[in-house]
Amino acid sequence: MNIFTLQIVLETFSFLILLITTIVFFLQFNFKNNWLKTFSFSGMIVSNISIFTLLLTRWITAGYFPISNLYESLFFLIWGLNTVWLLLYQSKIKIQLLDISLSLLMTFLVGFLHFILPAEMRIASPLVPALKSNWLMMHVSVMMVSYSILMIGSLISIIYLYFLYKIDKLLLTLNGSTLSTLNGNLNSSLYNFQYNSISNLGNYHNLLKDLNLIKLSKRLDNISYRLITFGFPLLTIGIIAGAVWANEAWGSYWSWDPKETWALITWLCFAVYLHTRIIKGWQGKRTAIVASLGFIIIWICYLGVNLLGKGIHSYGWFF
Structure with a gap:
């Protein structure tokens, strides 16, 4: 598997996980259920790891910190949003509308990068x-x-x-x-x-x-x-x-x-x-x-x- 294929796999996986997590947050908003709460938190962790892996892989293969273009910096921003949310959640700060709006925003951004951004802007190139x-x-x-x-x-x-x-x-x-x-x-x-x-x-x-x-x-x-x-x-x-x-x-x-x-x-x-x-x-x-x-x-x-x-x-x- 080459780096571009791995990148596509991680993009797709991150998008699907965030989409499912957003749906679970919506369900959790209307139905109080500990299982839903556990699943949504796990979804945010898994998506965080997936995006981190994408950035780390790109860093290793390209040879520079992956924040040089729109694709890399936006994924870094998504990872940052996810990480800040996890820190707030671990600090017992839980706001359901923040959960929904933030996961929806991240899903949209990953979808934008995966489905809309031109392929030539997603390829790592020399600085x-x-x-x-x-x-x-x-x-x-x-x-x-x-x-x-x-x-x-x-x-x-x-x-x-x-x-x-x-x-x-x-x-x-x-x-x-x-x-x-x-x-x-x-x-x-x-x-x-x-x-x-x-x-x-x-x-x-x-x-x-x-x-x-x-x-x-x-x-x-x-x-x-x-x-x-x-x-x-x-x-x-x-x-x-x-x-x-x-x-x-x-x-x-x-x-x-x-x-x-x-x-x-x-x-x-x-x-x-x-x-x-x-x-x-x-x-x-x-x-x-x-x-x-x-x-x-x-x-x-x-x-x-x-x-x-x-x-x-x-x-x-x-x-």
Whole structure:
């Protein structure tokens, strides 16, 4: 079996495992079952190992760290997302909608690489002179890890906003006295919400049961905050490493290439998030909106600019 055939096998296997795992997560969302929970966790581990094996095999055969093009860096990003999820899960942080959305996202990305990306972009090729640098591993790997952490932190903020919207709608169906009773506790109760189906909330007592207003705290928002706080310094280090590498390769630390510009926009977005949290004391909805915007900006920076834009970072697929 040659390397390209093995690559195809690992791609296909990873896609099927992630697809099955996503289906199991959907079933687990509606039916509480320990067997489903075990199977979904095992699926994430197996897919993680499969993608890691693909990257390791490519590293050994190509002779360089596999993050030099779209195919390699996107698989590295998928592996990073998977690994961060496993670390959160092992830390007893379990959010069902995060499980579903993240596994669905990874399934889509692997499917994109396997079924849509042109074959010539999936073949390992010798590095151009500018990429033959130790800064390649330093810059790109740190950027991908920071993206993984920031994406999951932003996804948690999106989930928070979604349930805040759903619960606000539910509160409109309650009488004024109930609204005044719950209003003070609402924002602080959504964060650790065990996301059972909202459609099953039939009355006030069920609402109290599902939200667990007395016991629940700002955990979800705090998880997002901790992840973004950890991912932001890595993003900063990655951008600085890229600037040093650019100076080494092209004689300039910053050239306002579209990729560099959007990397700065990404950095500014999460800097605003942390500034408003730490300095202004914002919490909840307002900071969650900023973090959710960051999720979109990351994808524009990483994928959109590379495929649609022009510049030294463009993969040149469409142009």
